[in-house]
Amino acid sequence: MKRVVRPARRLVRAAVALAALGCLAMGSGCGHSRTHLPEPLFFGHGPRYHPPAYGRAVAAARQIGSLACANPPARTRFLAHVEVIANGRVVLMPSGIGIAPPQTRRGAYVVHGRCEYPVRTHEPTGLVEVAGNQPVTLGDLFRIWAQPLSRRGLLGFTAPRGTAIVAFAGTRRWQGDPRTIPLREHTALTLEVGRVVAPRRRYAFPPNPRP
Amino acid sequence: MLKRTTLLAAAVFAAVAIGGAAVALGDADPASDVLPVQNVFVPYQPRISTSKQEELRGVTAAAAKAGFPIKIAIIATPDDLGGVPDFFNKPQPYARYLGAELSFSKPQPLIVVMPNGLGTYQVGPKATAAAKGITVEQGADGMANTAVKAVQRLAAAAGHKIGSFKGSGGGSGGSSALIFAGPLVLLAIGLAVVSYRRMGREEDELEEEEQPA
Numbered sequence: 001m002k003r004v005v006r007p008a009r010r011l012v013r014a015a016v017a018l019a020a021l022g023c024l025a026m027g028s029g030c031g032h033s034r035t036h037l038p039e040p041l042f043f044g045h046g047p048r049y050h051p052p053a054y055g056r057a058v059a060a061a062r063q064i065g066s067l068a069c070a071n072p073p074a075r076t077r078f079l080a081h082v083e084v085i086a087n088g089r090v091v092l093m094p095s096g097i098g099i100a101p102p103q104t105r106r107g108a109y110v111v112h113g114r115c116e117y118p119v120r121t122h123e124p125t126g127l128v129e130v131a132g133n134q135p136v137t138l139g140d141l142f143r144i145w146a147q148p149l150s151r152r153g154l155l156g157f158t159a160p161r162g163t164a165i166v167a168f169a170g171t172r173r174w175q176g177d178p179r180t181i182p183l184r185e186h187t188a189l190t191l192e193v194g195r196v197v198a199p200r201r202r203y204a205f206p207p208n209p210r211p
Numbered sequence: 212m213l214k215r216t217t218l219l220a221a222a223v224f225a226a227v228a229i230g231g232a233a234v235a236l237g238d239a240d241p242a243s244d245v246l247p248v249q250n251v252f253v254p255y256q257p258r259i260s261t262s263k264q265e266e267l268r269g270v271t272a273a274a275a276k277a278g279f280p281i282k283i284a285i286i287a288t289p290d291d292l293g294g295v296p297d298f299f300n301k302p303q304p305y306a307r308y309l310g311a312e313l314s315f316s317k318p319q320p321l322i323v324v325m326p327n328g329l330g331t332y333q334v335g336p337k338a339t340a341a342a343k344g345i346t347v348e349q350g351a352d353g354m355a356n357t358a359v360k361a362v363q364r365l366a367a368a369a370g371h372k373i374g375s376f377k378g379s380g381g382g383s384g385g386s387s388a389l390i391f392a393g394p395l396v397l398l399a400i401g402l403a404v405v406s407y408r409r410m411g412r413e414e415d416e417l418e419e420e421e422q423p424a
Contacts, residue, residue, distance in 0.1 A: 037304050038295055040243075040312040081293070083239055092244065107249035124248070125241035125293065188239075188294075200239050200294035206255035207290070 041197065044089030048156040053096035053103075053110075053121075055146025061100040061115050064143055066134065069100050073116035074131035078185035081203045082141065083126050086157045087194035097121040097128075098144045117144050119183070127206075130183055138167075138189060139179030149179055149191075157193040166192040168199040239294025242284040243312040246321075250275075251358075254287035254351060262378060263355040269377035270362045279371040281320045281334065283358045284309060287351055299325065306330030322365070324358045334365055341368035 043049060061069040084091040096103050098120030099113035109123050118132035119141050130136055142149035152159045159165055167174040167181060168190040174181055181189060190199035242252040250271035253259045259267075267283060274281050286305070289296035298305035306323040310332025313319040323330040324347060331342045341364050347357045366373050 037297060037301070037308070040308050042312065042315050043247075045315075081239070083294070108245040108247075123241070123245065125244045126239065127241070202296070203239055203294045204290045204292060204296040208255070 041085070041088070041090055043092060044086060049086065049089060049091050051091070051094065051145075051147055051155055053094040053099070053145070054101070057146065058098065058100050058117070058144060064117065065140065067117050067119065067136070067140060067144065069115035069117050071115035073112075073120075074118055076129040076131050076208075077133075078130050079205050080128045080130060080183045080185070080187040081126050081189065081205070082128055082138070083188075083190045083200075084155065085190065085192045085197060086154065088197055091155060092124060093121065093126045095121050095124040097141070119144055128183065136183045137179060138181040138183060138191075139177075141183065142179065151177060154178075154191055154193045159193050166196050168192075171199055171201055240298075240309065240312075241291065241293045242286070242309055246282050246284065246309075246313055246319075250282050252282075252284040252291075253355070254285055254291045256290070257287060257351040259285065259351045259355045263352045266359055266376075266378035267355055270359045270373065273373045273376035274362050274366050274371070277366060277371040277373050279320070279362075279366040279369055279373070281322060281362055281365070282313065283322050283324065283362070285324045285351075285354050285358055287326065287354060300327045301325075302328045302330030304330070306332040322358060322361050324354050324361070326354070329357070329361060331365070335369050338365035338369040341365050 057064050058069070063069070082093060084093060095108060096105075096110035096113070098117035099110050099122070100115045100117075101113055103113040104111045111122070116131075118130060118134070119136050120129050120131075121127065122129065128141060139149060147155050149155075149165075151164050154165050165178055167178040169181060170188055178191060181187075186203075186205050188200065188203040245252045249268075251264070251267045253264060253267070267285075271281060271283060284305075286292060286299065286302075289299040292298050292305070295305075295308070298308065302323045302325040305325070306321055307330075309323065310319060310321045313321065314333065318333045320334045321332040322334070322342070323332075326347060326349075328347060329342050329345055331339050334342070342361060345357060345361050345364065347354060363373055
């Protein structure tokens with residue numbers, strides 16, 4: 001008896017065979033956990049990728065909008081995470097944002113300063129501490145940081161013509177002005193300019209910041 | 212029909228290739244941000260005691276002095292991995308990942324300690340072999356102990372002898388020993404002076420009593 005192979009089945013068979021071939025060719029063993037481990041993304045070179053932690057207003061401990069520099073600092077209410085990527089390279093988010101000088105440092109960490117704003121970083125990992133009860137946004141963080149943030153500008157970078165800054169809250173793309181993104185507990189934000197890489201699915205937050 | 216089949220098969224192949232291969236995602240592991248500035252990354256929680264942290268800093272400084280510059284990342288929980296928690300208890304893959312991140316300007320030897328084992332990066336074949344026999348002690352300070360021993364053992368295997376270091380409990384002692392010992396020495400001297408004076412006064416009083424009226 002002659003076996004009849006229908007076109008639809010042939011299609012599925014071809015697809016499965018090619019998929020299997022793909023797995024073998026990559027030597028990755030599809031489905032194995034090793035294949036899901038990410039590849040590193042590198043730091044960018046030059047001062048634009050290593051912006052300073054504060055500007056003149058924080059240096060003078062001046063009030064910024066409705067946010068004041070307090071001593072003793074208000075207790076941290078929650079943590080958020082902000083990651084900045086420019087042209088596929090990582091920008092180091094410094095420790096000491098929102099901490100007025102003179103700052104006491106311990107290695108990579110800023111332990112304390114003259115006073116602290118309710119939005120601040122004690123470590124250079126992108127962990128942002130939010131204190132006090134008033135709602136704060138990503139725009140507040142950048143104002144305290146004294147760095148530009150708009151639809152087309154991010155730190156010292158400008159989005160290429162016809163494109164805009166891409167902001168992700170978790171893996172969801174933020175459509176509006178990035179400055180209006182609210183900083184909430186365990187918000188993981190990725191800001192990108194130029195070549196866009198996929199944001200992390202999640203960020204494992206520590207129970208408390210370090211110092 | 213053939214064209215459609217080919218297109219679909221190619222799409223499936225591409226999907227599998229993208230899903231299967233390692234994907235470059237946003238960087239977000241805290242150790243990669245901290246280690247360019249310092250030699251040791253310690254867990255958020257449980258915390259490593261101050262003396263052990265000092266020992267870790269001491270051993271890396273001593274190793275660098277001995278010609279074996281190395282950095283240490285101690286990862287106690289997935290929280291220490293931030294955006295790459297899937298690396299937890301995969302010390303060798305994470306050592307490769309973190310090592311590559313840190314080696315952007317020059318190769319950076321590295322030890323990663325996780326509860327289930329050690330990973331190394333760019334330490335050389337002899338040191339890599341030496342790391343295989345090391346078992347990780349329990350608890351945060353236990354992991355720190357393991358890291359200190361690993362640095363010493365790996366350095367020795369690579370032909371670098373590490374001298375005594377700050378926090379090692381011997382040899383150079385360090386500033387913390389001075390801080391604790393200084394007041395004790397002063398107190399002892401003070402007590403000795405007071406006792407000496409009192410003894411002298413008592414002797415004088417005795418002499419006065421013994422003198423005939």
